[in-house]
Amino acid sequence: MFKRLVDLNEPEISIAIFEKSAQLGAGMPYSKAGANDEHITNVSGNEIPELVTSVEEWIQTLPQNILERFNIKPDKFNDYKVMPRLLFGMYLTAQFELLQKQAEEKVIPVKIHLNNEVVDIIDRPEDNKVQVKLAEGQVFEFDNVVVCTGHRWPKKSEGKIPGYFDSPYPPAKLEFKVNHAVAVKGSSLTAIDAIRTLARHNGHFKDSDNNKFTFELAEGSEKFKIIMHSRNGMLPAIRFHLEDPHLLKDSILSEEEVEKNKADNGGFLSLDYVFDRNFKEMFKEKRPEFYEIIQNLSMEDFVTVVMNKREHKAAFDLFKAEYLEAEESIEKEESVYWKEMLAVLSFAMNYPAKYFSAEDMLRLQKTLMPLISIVIAFVPQSSVVEMMALHEAGILEITAVGDDSEEEPQENGGAIYRFTDESGTKQEQYYETFVDCVGQPHLSYRDLPYKSLVDMKTVAQAKIKFRREEKARKALETNDKVEAGNDGNYYLNVPGIAINDNFQVMNSLDAVNERIYMMAVPYIGGYNPDYSGLDFCEAASERIVKSLLPN
Ligand SMILES: Cc1cc2nc3c(=O)[nH]c(=O)nc-3n(C[C@H](O)[C@H](O)[C@H](O)COP(=O)(O)OP(=O)(O)OC[C@H]3O[C@@H](n4cnc5c(N)ncnc54)[C@H](O)[C@@H]3O)c2cc1C
Structure with a gap:
């Protein structure tokens, strides 16, 4: 979004950025909030949207200690390689700095507020402005607000129940030794993040002479195991060569x-x-x-x-x-x-x-x-190699749990996992350690952390109309997301808030709000069902900027 605004070089705009952390650019997935050294991107430099310098160029500028830390050889690195997420975060931060310089050269006023969390957004249609309220209490007023707050992992039981984790993020919390089987709910990229961290703290990977990659348990972790649970018992597909790195x-x-x-x-x-x-x-x-x-x-x-x-x-x-x-x-x-x-x-x-x-x-x-x-998980090769080594060592398994599995956190720690197995038999298993790894949850519009938007009905539940009444009536009997609207139509409630094609929020009368844009994926999952990545950020920001400044 910032790059698009800087590129536009529009004399009338000024930009303010509020970031709750101390680092610009890296966001959650590519900073300590979402990664350790062992976590890698699932895209390479040639697949990401263009910023200022390419990843390959930027790698050549890195000091020795960073190259050594991430085991990067600049002469062997190219834009077809995936990379450690924390390193990618450094790249994004560096790109942000270059963009700030460009903005300075173009005399675009930019005010950066680091370590400042936005706690509320208040729409003021009466004077065509939007207010942004910070945790410290200050209030700022703008013509437009674009919400780019990215991922959010609400906590339900974590912190109250020992051994129970609502998500594997930040991954530093999984840096512990265990001597029992760990339940991982999910089997895709989020689960892989948890597996890579847990494995490193309970054993080590070995690249032996005959090119065999193996895993050995550490002393004291002899009973360590990871059981992944997924609906259909399937593993995600693996990264391959893309004919068009930008996916047409x-x-x-x-x-x-x-x-x-x-x-x-x-x-x-x-x-x-x-x-x-x-x-x-x-x-x-x-x-x-x-x-x-x-x-x-x-x-x-x-x-x-x-x-x-x-x-x-x-x-x-x-x-x-x-x-x-x-x-x-x-x-x-x-x-x-x-x-x-x-x-x-x-x-x-x-x-x-x-x-x-x-x-x-x-x-x-x-x-x-x-x-x-x-x-489209596009699991990177090094993750696959580690998972296969863990499986061959008898440490990593996957179980199909069907559509109606549920976990019940236990007051004294861990959780009971209940599910129906592939033969139709009900199963119940207690795990001392349970990590929910189903990925970014689609959040409901009531979960929006900017309460004024909900209370003042600036935003509305995303819903989709049924075409045929008889189908709707039938669905209404079994699906609690189906409801009859006041207008005589039937609707399916989908996750998050309603937005238009330009990512502007809409109220329950479908009136478009010209001031507020929402591009944080957890709150628009219903209308944007794609598993969004950097490509989404590029496409969404393009639409937003065109709508902000149509000429
Ligand atoms: C673990 C993980 C790994 C991923 N890996 C990849 C990958 O390899 N390739 C890919 O294409 N996509 C990946 N994704 C998808 C990811 O959605 C995008 O790559 C991208 O990070 C989204 O950017 P964003 O700016 O919307 O959100 P984020 O990167 O989450 O950034 C949001 C920023 O907003 C700040 N913020 C949040 N709330 C507030 C507030 N109230 N006030 C002020 N600041 C706030 C946060 O601190 C953060 O810096 C990954 C996602 C996750 C969760």
Whole structure:
């Protein structure tokens, strides 16, 4: 967002940035709040949005102690490599400083407020202003506010129940020795973060002479184990070579196309249309033989075919096979095209998703999103190697827990995990240590930490209209997120607040607020269902800046 405003060089703007930590740029994932030295990005320099200098250039400027700390050899580093997240955070901080210099040269007034937490945002429509209130009590007034507060991990039981963690962040809290099995809820990138930290404190990895990477338990941790729990017992897919490192960002549907499809489809964007346009059609020219296979498959059929293939293989066998496939893809610089296209689809669907009917949104949530979340994790190779070493040492396992698993924190510590296993048998297991690693929760609009926005009804619950009454009535019987609106229509409540295409917040009458923009992903998960990364920040900030200063 800052880069876009600086690039714009608009004489009338001045910028104020409020950051609750002491560091600009790194944010949560790339600072100590979200990473240790062992945690790495899942994107490389060539896949991230352009900033001021490239990662490769910046690496050449680093002092020896940083290079040694992160085991980086500048002559061997290139923009195709993933990197330690803390190092990436340093890069982002350095880029922020360069942008501040650019702003200075362009005489753009910029005021940075470090160590200042925003605790409330108060809209003042009567004088067309917005107020920002800090924890210390000061209040500032602006024409516009863009909320870029990123991730938030609310605590429910952590801190009150020993051995119970609502998230693995900051990861320093998992730097302890245990001599028992640890339950990890989740099996994707967040779980991998927890596993990499716990493993380092209960043993060590060894790169032996015959190129075999192994793990050995430390003394006192002989009974240490990690049991991952996921709905379907599947592991995420692995990073491969991308044909287009920016994932065909230009392929998203134009506004005219969305409007035309809505007009043809009772006022709703059709999920089948998006699946055809942003997925199936992508193969026509590039992979005609694959297109032949999928051209007549519905979205549901396609997901069933792919999921069946995964389900019939033991999770770690498939993980190993996908690792080899990914290695070959990187070596030959050849994409695993259907996976790349699924990432393209996920990105392309993000903005127009709010125009789906509730029926399509439910199909998306139930069918396509579980597959997308597996495929676009893009697990970095070094994480895979560590997980395989842990599995081979008998320390890492995965259990399928179905859709109705639940954990019950225990007053004296840990949690009981209840679930139905693959054979349909109810299971109950006590764990002294439990780490919830399901990833960034989609937060409800009531969780918004800026109470005035909720109390003054500046923001509203995100909801999506049903197209067919009979379907809505049926859904109403079993789904507590379905409700009848005052206007006679039925709605599906989706997580977070309502926003328009420019990320401006909307009230319950669908009136757009011209002053306040929301791009913090935990609060807009319903209308933006993509698993957002840096690419989202780039795309969202572009829309925001165009709306802020249309000329
Ligand atoms: C653990 C983790 C790893 C990830 N790794 C990758 C990856 O490898 N590649 C990728 O593309 N994406 C990754 N992501 C996705 C991530 O969403 C984006 O990369 C990016 O960090 C989002 O940027 P942001 O500015 O929206 O949020 P953040 O990076 O979270 O930054 C938000 C900033 O706002 C500050 N803040 C929060 N609340 C307040 C307040 N009330 N007042 C003042 N300041 C406040 C925070 O201190 C922070 O500095 C990862 C996410 C997580 C959680």
